[in-house]
Amino acid sequence: MTNRSLPAVAVLVIAAALTAACGDDAEKPSAPPPAAAASTPATSPSTPADLPTSGPTGAPTPPAAPPGPAGPSAGGTTERRPASPPPVKLPVRPTGTPGARQVVDAFKAAGLKAPNPRDRSVECGPDGLGLGCSELIATDAVTVYVFPDETSASDIAEIWGGQSFRRGTVVLNYLEAKTPKADRAGYEKVLTSLR
Numbered sequence: 001m002t003n004r005s006l007p008a009v010a011v012l013v014i015a016a017a018l019t020a021a022c023g024d025d026a027e028k029p030s031a032p033p034p035a036a037a038a039s040t041p042a043t044s045p046s047t048p049a050d051l052p053t054s055g056p057t058g059a060p061t062p063p064a065a066p067p068g069p070a071g072p073s074a075g076g077t078t079e080r081r082p083a084s085p086p087p088v089k090l091p092v093r094p095t096g097t098p099g100a101r102q103v104v105d106a107f108k109a110a111g112l113k114a115p116n117p118r119d120r121s122v123e124c125g126p127d128g129l130g131l132g133c134s135e136l137i138a139t140d141a142v143t144v145y146v147f148p149d150e151t152s153a154s155d156i157a158e159i160w161g162g163q164s165f166r167r168g169t170v171v172l173n174y175l176e177a178k179t180p181k182a183d184r185a186g187y188e189k190v191l192t193s194l195r
Helices: 005-023 034-039 100-109 150-163 181-193
Strands: 135-138 143-146 164-167 170-173
Touching: 100 135, 100 143, 100 181, 150 164, 150 170, 164 181, 170 181
Parallel strands: none
Antiparallel strands: 135 143, 143 170, 164 170
16 A cells, blocks of 8 residues: 555545444434533432532532623623723824925925825824824825924934925925935925925
């Protein structure tokens, strides 16, 4: 016999054994499964099953409680969670500062590419990137961040180095969109004109 026919022979032997074991079920009297037989209390004529027996101290032992689903007890407290997370509270954009949407609209009005704008301001908060920005609009050409103060804007622009441009509290980020260097001057000129 070759090694290739061994798995086929093993399958046939197992199938034959299962057929022999399962095929005569209708003719045999059914017996409780071993686990059920072990869990059924043994009763004798002198001790009925429904009467409590006495324990080592002589006090009657209460019958065992039937198994039930595991879970909090009736006397415990149930923790209530809100149906949805609370809204993220972002820092307020300073007055007199253009909003991120206004900056993107100015790019479009100037004929610059700003396709597929997405408001991702929620990423500014503690559950997102945690940058502390007030507004964030990402496009396929450039990402516009508005910060609550110039110090925060300056710090993040410094971290991004030559891949960003800052004017006041607004920072243009070229990293995610991979904006060509030749196009960056146009975006920066439009942003500068807004202030």
